[in-house]
Amino acid sequence: MSTPMNAPEEQQEMRRPGLPYEQIQDIKRRARDAAGQVLDVYWDLDKFPVDPVRLAQEYGAEVFIGDLKEDLDGFMVPPRDGYGAQIYVDTDSSPARQRFTTAHELGHLVEDGERLQVDRRRDALSKEGTDPHELFANEFAASLLMPEFAVRQLVAAGMARARLHGFFGVSQLAMQHRLRNLRLND
Numbered sequence: 001m002s003t004p005m006n007a008p009e010e011q012q013e014m015r016r017p018g019l020p021y022e023q024i025q026d027i028k029r030r031a032r033d034a035a036g037q038v039l040d041v042y043w044d045l046d047k048f049p050v051d052p053v054r055l056a057q058e059y060g061a062e063v064f065i066g067d068l069k070e071d072l073d074g075f076m077v078p079p080r081d082g083y084g085a086q087i088y089v090d091t092d093s094s095p096a097r098q099r100f101t102t103a104h105e106l107g108h109l110v111e112d113g114e115r116l117q118v119d120r121r122r123d124a125l126s127k128e129g130t131d132p133h134e135l136f137a138n139e140f141a142a143s144l145l146m147p148e149f150a151v152r153q154l155v156a157a158g159m160a161r162a163r164l165h166g167f168f169g170v171s172q173l174a175m176q177h178r179l180r181n182l183r184l185n186d
């Protein structure tokens with residue numbers, strides 16, 4: 001028996017429960033492309049951190065940030081009856097977390113503008129392995145707030161890993177996850 005020749009990162013991804021590896025890669029690719037298009041159309045390239053509220057508004061959504069019930073992180077109401085899409089984000093979390101949730105809900109709108117999406121705090125990570133829409137929205141949000149070219153430029157320029165999350169306005173955890181995905185986490 002020979003052992004598979006995959007890089008350790010790939011093996012890790014293949015062990016993710018639920019979705020098949022090929023489907024995961026396909027969803028992530030679509031999410032990255034979609035985030036890249038939104039940035040291309042609506043974002044001034046020199047401005048960091050990326051402002052997901054403004055991008056969502058430019059995309060045609062109203063954004064409400066307020067005290068949502070119990071364990072809700074946020075939700076997205078698709079356009080209906082002549083009203084535009086609405087994105088709701090809970091205030092009961094850090095600004096960095098609110099920004100990520102806003103970008104995440106925008107990801108839901110971009111992927112499927114007809115489907116109500118509700119995000120509960122307790123599902124935040126567990127659903128990513130089994131729900132293709134959650135995987136899309138998380139990859140979209142990461143790609144939107146931490147554009148790959150910008151992360152690579154800063155790392156190449158020698159910015160300390162510990163400063164990156166402040167620059168991009170994301171949580172340390174989100175930044176670590178992003179660096180790991182881009183294989184820049186050394």
Ligand SMILES: [Zn+2]
Pocket residue numbers: 104108117118119133134137
């Ligand atoms: Zn979601």
